[in-house]
Amino acid sequence: MSIVAILGAQWGDEGKGKIVDRLASELSSGGLCVRFFGGSNAGHTIWVDGEKFVTHLLPSGIMHRHVLNLVGPAVACDLEVICDELKIAERFGSEVAIDRSAPVVLPLHMLLDGLREDRAGAKKIGTTRRGIGPLYGAFFARNAVRMGDLTNADKVRASLLERGYYEEMAALIQLYGAHAPTCDETVEWCMQFAPKVRPHLADTRRIVCAAIENDRDVLFEGAQGVLLDVFHGSQPDTTSSLCTLAGVNASFGVYQFDRVIGVAKAYATRVGSGPFPSELTDETGDRLRELGHEFGTTTGRPRRCGWLDLPLLAYACRMGGITELAITKADVLSGFETIRVASRYVFEGGVMHDDTFTSRVLRESSIGYRTLSGWKEDSLQGIKTPGAFPTEFHQFLDVIRQGLTRSSDNRIVPITMIGTGPDREDLVVL
Numbered sequence: 001m002s003i004v005a006i007l008g009a010q011w012g013d014e015g016k017g018k019i020v021d022r023l024a025s026e027l028s029s030g031g032l033c034v035r036f037f038g039g040s041n042a043g044h045t046i047w048v049d050g051e052k053f054v055t056h057l058l059p060s061g062i063m064h065r066h067v068l069n070l071v072g073p074a075v076a077c078d079l080e081v082i083c084d085e086l087k088i089a090e091r092f093g094s095e096v097a098i099d100r101s102a103p104v105v106l107p108l109h110m111l112l113d114g115l116r117e118d119r120a121g122a123k124k125i126g127t128t129r130r131g132i133g134p135l136y137g138a139f140f141a142r143n144a145v146r147m148g149d150l151t152n153a154d155k156v157r158a159s160l161l162e163r164g165y166y167e168e169m170a171a172l173i174q175l176y177g178a179h180a181p182t183c184d185e186t187v188e189w190c191m192q193f194a195p196k197v198r199p200h201l202a203d204t205r206r207i208v209c210a211a212i213e214n215d216r217d218v219l220f221e222g223a224q225g226v227l228l229d230v231f232h233g234s235q236p237d238t239t240s241s242l243c244t245l246a247g248v249n250a251s252f253g254v255y256q257f258d259r260v261i262g263v264a265k266a267y268a269t270r271v272g273s274g275p276f277p278s279e280l281t282d283e284t285g286d287r288l289r290e291l292g293h294e295f296g297t298t299t300g301r302p303r304r305c306g307w308l309d310l311p312l313l314a315y316a317c318r319m320g321g322i323t324e325l326a327i328t329k330a331d332v333l334s335g336f337e338t339i340r341v342a343s344r345y346v347f348e349g350g351v352m353h354d355d356t357f358t359s360r361v362l363r364e365s366s367i368g369y370r371t372l373s374g375w376k377e378d379s380l381q382g383i384k385t386p387g388a389f390p391t392e393f394h395q396f397l398d399v400i401r402q403g404l405t406r407s408s409d410n411r412i413v414p415i416t417m418i419g420t421g422p423d424r425e426d427l428v429v430l
C-alpha cells in the first residue's frame, strides 16, 4: 500500500491530470484517487485512446473502473460541472463519493467573482471567474451551503439564511451594480442538481481513514500549483486555496506520505495576472505557446510562456513538501538551438537562498540565466528508456538537479518521471 500526493510545482497546468491518470492505473483494486482542494478553476487533461477528457472537479482517476474517486471536504463544488463529470465516471464504470461537508459554489459567488474583476481594471487578478475567491472567503468566514444540504431544500435555505450569508452576498452584488438572484431562486438552482449528486454523498474523511487502516493505496490529486497557493504564491495574484501538501493535511488529517510528486513543465507558463520573471514576450514565447498548445483548459486564454525557473521551482518544492519531481512537456523543447534556465535571483543586492519569493521579490529581483545547447532530435515522443534521451537532454536534467539541491543540507529532489507527449504512454520513468 502507498500514500502518494501529486502537486503542481509551478503556476498550474503542469500536466498533473496525465500523471494522476497514469498512477491511478497502477493503484490496487479499491484504491482511492482524491481531489482535495480548489474547484472548477482547475482543468486537468487526460488523453484516452486518442480521445481528450478534461476533469475540472472530479479526480483524474475516474477513467479507471477499479478506482474509488473522492471529492474532499474542502473542494469548492460547482454542481453543474460535477453533474457533467459524473457522466464521464459512469461511462468508465468508476465510483465517485463526494464529501457532505464540501461547500457549494453558488451563482452568487460566480457573479461576485466577475464583478470584482471588472471593477479592478488594470489591477484585476485574471481569475477564472468560477467563484473561487468569494466561495473560499465565505468558507473561511464559516458560511457555506454544504453538499449534504442538498438532501432537502429547507436545509439549503437555512444555510443561506444563517448569519446573513445570502443577505451579505446579495448586498455586495447590488453594491457593485448588478442584480442578485433571490434566495428562493438560489435554493431552486441548487436543488435542480440534488437528484444527481445525492447518491454520491459520503464522509470522505472516514473513507480515507478506513482505506489507510486497510492498507489500500491512496492517491491525492492537487489542483493549481504551489506558486498559486494562497499562502506561498505571489498574493494577490494567486488562487484562494491550498495547493501544497498542507491541503491534504488540513482536509484529511493525513501527515505521512510515501511519495510527494511535484509536477513541473520543462519550461514555465502562467495564466492571468502576476509577476513572471522568466516570461518571454517575444517570438520564442510564441513558439513555446504554439508547440506546447498553451491555451487555458478552463478558459481558453493564451498562457503566458517563459523559461524554466529553478530558484522558484526549488522554493515550490520546499513550501509544497515535494520530495520528487515529474518533468513534463520535455518534447516541446525539441528543436530549440539553445535553451535557457533561470538560475539566480538577486534581490536588494543579495542572492536569494532559501528566502521567500514574495510578489515584491519576483517584481524587483534581477534574474541570472544559464544557457544550454538544445537537442537536434525533432521529438522525444516515443522514447521509452532514459538511455535513449539525447546527451543535451541529460545535461538539461543535470542543470535542474543542481538548481534543486539545497545548499543548507545538500538535500536533493530527484527527478523520477519525464513527460514526452500528451498521451498516457508518453512517460519515461527514471
Ligand code: GDP
Binding pocket: 008, 012, 013, 014, 015, 016, 017, 018, 042, 043, 044, 045, 046, 047, 292, 293, 297, 328, 329, 330, 331, 332, 418, 419, 420, 421, 422, 423, 426
Ligand atoms: P494540469 O492542469 O496540470 O492537469 O494540466 P493541463 O491539462 O491544464 O495542461 C497540460 C497540457 O499539456 C494538456 O494539454 C496535456 O494534454 C498536455 N501534456 C501533459 N503532459 C505532456 C507532455 O509530456 N508533453 C506534451 N506535449 N503535452 C503534455
Ligand code: IMO
Binding pocket: 008, 011, 012, 013, 014, 041, 042, 043, 044, 125, 126, 127, 128, 129, 130, 131, 132, 133, 222, 223, 224, 225, 228, 237, 238, 239, 240, 271, 272, 273, 297
Ligand atoms: P490547474 O489545476 C492555471 C489561476 C487563474 C488566476 C488565478 C486566480 O488546471 O492547474 P481563481 O479562478 O482561482 O480565483 O484564479 O489562478 N488559476 C489557474 N491557472 N491552472 C489552474 O488550475 C488554475 N486555477 C486557477 O488563471 O491567475
Ligand code: MG
Binding pocket: 012, 013, 014, 042, 043, 044, 045, 297
Ligand atoms: Mg490545467
